[in-house]
Amino acid sequence: MINNVTLVGHLTRDPELKYTANGTATATFSLAVNRNFTNQSGEREADFINCVIWRKPAETLANYAHKGTLIGVTGRIQTRNYENQQRQRVYVTEVVVKDFQLLEKKSSESQSNYNAPEQHSNDFQANNHANNTPFEGSNLDISDDLPF
Incomplete structure (x- = not known):
């Protein structure tokens, strides 16, 4: 079975960070994801998708992202139910x-205005590979025998 989700959207509110009784971090947030088409009025509509993230990534998200931040997420869809x-x-x-x-x-x-502890800032920068290219300054020899 496959249950994979990839979304890109803007946070509709600041992530809400909480801790379970045993100290596990969890954050909930909603993403506004634009649809690929416009409606009859020519306006682009969006879907508002509820998300939850756990443990250290939850704390990191709550520290670095806020309402309006553009983020990409990967995960899985989950359904649950309860009695109100x-x-x-x-x-x-x-x-x-x-x-x-x-x-x-x-x-x-x-x-x-950002006053986060230096350790977290450095950890974030070390894990942010968006501006690093492993082949920068090197010549790659790619043959024409590629199978695709």
């Missing part, structure tokens, strides 16, 4: 995020 206070069955479908990537640079204004 009115004894009605409520069904929830959400994306359980495995990994995410910030897709835009911080503005100079937000960088000057």
Whole structure:
């Protein structure tokens, strides 16, 4: 079975970071993902997709992303249900995020106001491979015998 999701969108609100009773971090957020077409009025519509992320990635997302941030996520779709206070069955479908990537640079204004601990900042920069190319400055010899 395959259950893979890849989304790119803007956060509709700041991630809501919480901790379970045993101390596991979890964050919930919603992504606004534009549709690939416009409606009859010529306007582009969006889907608002609920997401949840766990453990260290949840803390990292809550520290570095805020409402309006463009991010890419990968994960899986999950459905669950529960009984609310009115004894009605409520069904929830959400994306359980495995990994995410910030897709835009911080503005100079937000960088000057950013006071995160240096260790987290360096860890984030070391893991952000968007501007690093492993072949920069080297010549690659690719033969014409490629199978595709």
